[in-house]
Amino acid sequence: MENNYAIIMAGGIGSRFWPMSTPKKPKQFLDVLGMGKSLIQMTFDRLQKVVPAENVFIVTNEAYKDLVLEQLNGISANQVLTEPVRKNTAPCIAYAAAKIHSINPEAKLIISPADHLILQEGNFEATINSALTAANQGRIVTIGIKPTRPDTGYGYIEFHENARIEANNILPVVQFREKPDLATAKEFVDSGNFYWNAGIFVWSTETVLNALRDFQADLHQLFCADLSWYNTSDEKANKDRAFQECTNISIDFAVMEHAKNIDVVLAGFDWSDLGTWGSLNTHLEKDNHGNSIIGDNTHLFNSKDCIVNIENDHEVILDGLDGYIVIQSDNRILVIRKENEQELKNFLKKIE
Helix, strand or coil, X not given: CCCEEEEEECCCCCHHHCCCCECCECHHHCCCCCCCCCHHHHHHHHHCCCCCHHHEEEEEEHHHHHHHHHHCXXXXXXXXXXXXXXXXXXXXXHHHHHHHXXXXXXXXXXXXXXXXXXXXXXXXXXXXXXXXXHHCCCCEEEEEECCCCCCCCCCEEEECCCCCCCCCCEEEEEEEECCCCHHHHHHHHHHCCEEEEEEEEEEEHHHHHHHHHHHCHHHHHHHCCCCCCCCCCCHHHHHHHHHHHCCCCCHHHHHHCCCCCEEEEECCCCCECCCXXXXXXXXXXXXXXXXXXXXXXXXXXXXXXXXXXXXCCCCEEEECCECEEEEEECCEEEEEEHHHHHHHHHHHHHHC
């Protein structure tokens, strides 16, 4: 495992998990499931099955460095890489990949968001080991999730119609398809050869640096062309300048849409990106009326199909709710119909 490295991307603000998630402490640092661990802690623990702890790097906003060090026992300050500004996933990956390549040119990278929910850790390990096998052959590898519904919020990965669909199989990617409309999403799911793009990637540092050179010359020039300033006193100044000057672009648009050497590994684990409160629904225990309740002093009457999360030092009675999300955190309260949850970001913009 000595050549295996991981990059945990932990710079987002998680606005769709308001009121628990705020810019001061976003959702990756929260225990949103009441399991005793934050999402980033669960991600860090999971990755240690395939990567030594000292080879796990976290890329986050400068404002969250102390939070990362507080929550992840055993990592050093040198493993926390900070972005002066948010510029999407491609600059984040370019910076971290170049830094790790300067440390170990033989490095294989696992790129993982900090806020995904994966509970089947043994199955995750098997899937990642399959991906590392392909990465050792110079392939760009993405993890595909079998869709459970025609969701318009995810990008899709297309592979060949006659492919053998089994967990951990490595298949060539035909193409990436961006977030579709509902009718197209239904076609994708019905066809059987489209999986969700999980946003988890595996590749060697050499492969990703070459891809950036071929498809994103400006980004490569800023972060990858000269590796001599990494791990020196000049790193912060050069890194900050690169982030200020670089394009705001995702790794999907920067590399995945252009590259031809892409494989997908069919995930053998359950997965959720926890993008919204509603996405928690399948992972929470429910009472006889379909209510998911976190909070020892929360009492529901004549209510069904609700998600409720109330801090234990608050006693709450709710009556007559059908299909609502009720969340309390500190002095903030959210009460919203499930079907209107996509409006939350718009509501927050209006009250700002």
